[in-house]
Amino acid sequence: MKKILSLGLIATTMVVALAQTAGIKVKGSDTVLPLSQKEAEVYMKEHKGSSITVIGGGSGVGIAALIDGSTDIAMSSRSLKMDEKMKLKDAGKDIKEVEVALDALSIIVNPSNKITQLTREQLEGIYTGKITNWKEVGGVDLAIVAYSRESSSGTYEFIKDHVLQKKNFGTSILNMPATGAIVQSVAQTKGAIGYIGLAYMEKTVKAINVSFDGGKTFIKPSVATAKNKTYPITRPLFYFYDKKIETQVAPLVNFVLSKEGQKIVSEVGYIAIK
């Protein structure tokens, strides 16, 4: 009995102690999650006594938490939607948006494929299932096998919004559970096409240039073209927070934007903005 009491006492003091340090809570996008975790880890090592809690769940979850005040910073792989802006205003919050990193997606094909470039319209045709043979886009007579990520992935939504212009993926598209599986399948399937994060590029597959202006200019996916935003399949990753608590979260945000923080961005596999 005594033991239980003393254990309880220890637990309570710990909870109280934790509450007193007033840590920063970061919640949201699973795409930004690995980055934030790493940043928080290094930050806490350098600033003894600071506490940062990083939780995933998705961009929408993080922004919902920002609205009801259960998080300090919301991580997001997209900008705020109209109705989210409304809700934040209703909750009396003035939101600051900080770009912390960039994420670019490469369109990849099998190395034996002669195709080196595609336009957005052609990509849309392929992923909505309207274009089914490589000869329709200037290649050899070979069936197209289009690989996509599962619909739970952030990249799925990104491709749907930006490349398919919100149209639905076709029913014959193959959905793979992981980026690694896409690389493996594209490497061993002649007619394959897929999309992966720029950082996951491997020699067994070939990245192609894309054009979002109807075929006038084709841009090669690279860190440089993603950074100057000429490569069209690039998205910024955001931190959102209420301006009222700026002094509380600024040290962490500034750390992420610092030289050291941006080095971590590259290490985790995204593109540094500076």
Place this chain on the structure above:
Amino acid sequence: MFKKIINKIIEGFIKTSGWVSSIIVLLIIIFLFKEASGLFNKTPLEEGYMLVVNKKNPIDKLNPDQLKNIFDRDSTSWKTLGGMNADIEIFTVEDISTFYNDSMIGENMSNLPWCINDHISKTENVISYFPEKYLPKNFEGKILHLDKISVYQFLKNKIWLPSARPVSQVGAMPLIISTLLVSLVAILIALPIGLAAAIYLAEVADSRIRTILKPVIELLAGIPSVVYGFFGLVIIVPFVQKIFNLPVGETGLTGSIILAIMALPTIITVAEDALRSVPKAMKEASLALGATHWQTIYKVMIPYASSGITAAAILGIGRAIGETMVALMVTGNANNFTFSLLKPIRTIPATIAAELGEASYGGLHFKALFALGCILFLITLMINVYVEYLSGKKQTK
């Protein structure tokens, strides 16, 4: 005295464990069906949104298929849907700034409902969807209502695209067909091999080989399914692709082959037990009548053990139907509606595993996945009941 108390405690513990586990199973089933039943009093329209057209538009009702075609820009004219002779114009709240400037929308977007109303009442060929709370007070358009999803539709529809916006497509038919097809073919591959191995182990192999082979076969059951999945992706997928000269190797057949390998231990163990339970007297009577060893096996032993062998096959199917990871990795997960084994397909367990993490709690997609779970549960329940029935029949023989 002390011993008595301990005995009582143990007895009580055993009793409650039995009850608790039965109750937990029951609760899980109730939870599953309760969540799933919620699907059938929802419409497939995204929650909290309204679907509207201009007042002059003669169309009163659109089904989910037609709506999908409209928002995918596959249907571009109202005429093809039985309406007026005009193109379809899609308008969403995000487009508002192309029609009205910031000062018209107002600070804090307070004037947004007015702008929506204005645009929809002015544009005859418009179709729009927007959050319910932006519904203008004196709305001058026509609100389209969708039918609730029915059980029949859920089972019959051929498109599974719950993430489609603004109208979800939840048709379980291709998933059910794929799941049954893959499992059935898996068992057709596994049964002859498994039966042969069981006969070998029960009748032919000497005891030394048996002591080595049996644990090895049982080890097959202990390999994690993700390992089978990787094996399939790297070895079987290119193999199937080359043999059949296909554009893609992730097919139903690939899944069947791996599931067959995974079902083998179950089939071999159960079938071997059935063969061993053949009374010695029957076997010896057959041999005494001059039958050879092989004749005895296929004329006497297999018929006698047939119900046990059937049970082995059905348990194997049960193993294959519920398998998630392998199906997720090697069948391609395309929403194809097909009876072909050489095309990418998508099974029920793989769908649930891949999509449940993303579906918002309590939403339409979430409930649709639970309904899929119910279907899977009913299939395996039927299989188990049938196995019980078979083994009951054997005892009365």
